[in-house]
Amino acid sequence: MRHLLGVVFCGLLTAGIASAADQNTAPAAGWGVEALMANLHQIRSASAHFVELKTIHMLTRPIRAEGTLSYVTPDRLEKITTAPALETIRLDGQTLTGTRSNGDDYTVDIAGHSEIAAMVEGIRSTLAGDLPTLQRYYTIAFSGAPEHWQMDLAPKDRRVREKVDRIRIAGAGTVIDTIAVDEKDGDRSEMTITPDRP
């Protein structure tokens, strides 16, 4: 049985703290994960609307959440959920800050919680185009073409693997449009992202 102390906030991430990016970078020759990451690395900031559907075996019906996502280079990520309840999660450097509608605010230093770090970096290092960090936490299976690609991330950390099978990030160009998380117990979440037009 897993104790949740210390990893209690891990869930924050699997739902996907993610962002879309402006498509202002043309695909480079020799397309692959390195090229994608290099392109993503050029993005300074991005914001998007998201809709997330979660299927959880504990619940008799899926739940739907929506809100906005934003990313500012190099390491700032924010997810504001507007429905069903107002909630803000902000990742700034190594600090994760959460504001909940019931007043249970929290601050976590992710470097002290390797599981949380693994899951946050799945999204953030993708957005930042930071391949070494991403590879520290995940084995990457990359497929597709510049106009439609997908990355399957398999956690390297044993404790994360016990919970999460795979994170799939899909997109076109430097725009991420889906983040799906498949959990070990069959639960699943899929986040659809629509970038805001600048």
Next chain:
Amino acid sequence: MSLGGRAAILLWLLGLAAAVGVIVFTPFTTDMSAFLPRSPDPAQQVLVEQLRDGVASRLILIGLEDGTPQSRAEISRAMAASLREKQEFALIDNGEGGIGAADQDYVWRNRYVLSPKVTPERFSPDGLRQALDDDLNLLASGLSPLLKDSIARDPTGETLVIVRALAGEGERHVRDGAWVSADGKHALILAQTRAPGFDIDAQELALNDIKQAFSTARQSDEQVRMLVTGPGIFGVKTRAEMKHDVTLYSTIAMGTIVTLLLLAYRSPLVLLLTMVPVVSGALAGLAAVSLWFGFVHGITIGFGVTLIGEAVDYAIYLLTQTSAQSGPRSTLQRIWPTLRLGVLVSICGFAAMLFSSFTGFVQLGIFTIAGLATALTVTRFVLPNLLRANFAGTRGAAFAPALLKIVQQARRWRPILLVLLIVSVAMIAARRNDLWEDELSSMSPVSAADQQLDRDLRHDIGAPDVRQLIVATAPDDETLLQTCERMDAALQPLIKTGVLAGYDSPARYLPSQEMQQARKSAPPDRAALERNLAAALDGMPFRTDTFAPFLDAVDAARQAPPLTRQSLDGTALALKIDSQLLRNQGQSVAVMPLRNVSDPQRVAGALAGIGGSGVTVRLLDLKTASDSLLHNYRREALLLAFLGSGVIAVLLLVYFRSLRQSLVVLTPLAFAVTATVAILTAGHHQLSIFNLFGLLLVVAVGSNYCLFFQRGGLVGEQGTRTVTSLLLANICTVVGFGVLGLSRIPVLYGIGSTVAIGTALSLMAGAILAPRHSEAL
């Protein structure tokens, strides 16, 4: 040699052998706390106890700076790994792994007993409904596949409540898997030794382990530097510095004194004879302390030998004043009454120390009294037997007649002495409101730079730099923990209003049995809880079987054996509770550190009425408490000094049966003490408790000079020899103590400078105020 002489020497040798025999079996300690007082006030007792042996005294703070953040983190991890294998450490915390597995397990297993939110309402249909709403939001907002398990087992979120309370101690920053300061410039490691802070030997071993671990780990980046601080480290440093200073300065002093005496006597043999009384006295003093206390403190030896240094004077008086014509015996007969009275006066002065609250000073008192009495006896009965009958100490020094002349005409200087006295009194009067150092830190032998480093690292670590404490006492742990819980209830509202930022309480980790029972009976029985849960789940999207693990957990909690201190074994929380839940003189004592108190009055107000029937609750301001502790010691020292002076005055009055004669001795001493205080406090200097003990020595040593002057009759050959012996004795004292005044360590500096200045002034004042030298007694 006479039969009596032989007997005296035999007795002396037997005595020495016995003393050595006792000393050989004496344990010597370097426990600095012997110089922390026994205190009658229970709250102060706790303070002293904490300084001595508390968890805070066992902490060593390590900071790594320079180099790259990655290399600092790497070195931190390598050091922590190697230090964790050492027996010396109970805990090594460098931020790896967050809350320890054992602690997680303790909190998780006992959540229904530890959480302050466990009340019957929480398990009612309404309470559960609220919790489940919250859980649903958690799931929706994506609070985790990792959280799902815990939602099923802990839907009311008790673990979160407890973790929040624990984390209230302040979030720490971790980079690259190692704990760092808020600005990221230092990697931090907190080590806790098994041995208490006062066990300097053990602390030194621990420090060596740390240095060793660092020098091995640092090979990955030579740029990284290590800073180490903590009470034990201070102890180690202080002892090393003290040893260094005492060794250095007493070597200088001994060298100078030996050279001086060799010049005066021109005979190494006589030099050795000079040492006979003082060495005998030191051995007897050590044996006496050992028999009285069962142990001798290292500092007692160091200082004791300095204190009975005046016994060197006895031999100097005898040897220098003996001329070939008179021989040692007649000289002894002549100076014996003065010598005897001088020693009596000294003993009266030092006897004041016997009533001190500091064990260390009591030891010093016994040491000096036994030592001086022995030295005097040896000078009287043994030393003459070791000398040839026609022994002559010194050939008349060339300057001696001139010196005598100065002494004889010294009366002329009386007006100047009077002016100096008036100036001194005026200087002291002007400073009367800030004459004394009232900060405990002034007594600390730790340098200002080291104190600053300590404050900085403490700030970085966010650890025990507590100013306000609640100290509660009760006859037993259960009553005490119940008291802590009542204080919890009183303090919680104050946090919301910002009166204080937070506090820590032993009841947080180990609730009273009463509270445990109350929490266990908060949820209804399984059937009722199931009904409440079903009612709460009505209309919610949860599957009905989801919360079976919750029902099981509540059942298990109800049947679990009560938590005791042993339940915490193996957790880091155990260390915490041991620092907060103590036994002291048959009482249970709780120490609750408060954080950032903005209004102590309101805290005290909230606590009013919680004590009663064997239970005391006190809000303690550490700074005020330690300063008032010092204030009390100083008052005590002052009282003892006055007492000693009073006894000396009475002794002289009884001996001389003449106020005038007594004043001839007392006036120069009073002048010397006054002028010394004026000199010591000139500028912005303040008097420390060590200066006060120094003044006691000034009276003890200076009285001897005055007694010789008081006898008058300083004329001719005898007069020459007497003034020479006094000057020689005083130069030895000034040199011996004066070099101690060069030390930066407050206790050495304080006593050294006071005695050097004071005895020189006593000699001058004694000569100036002496009666006319024609009127020999």
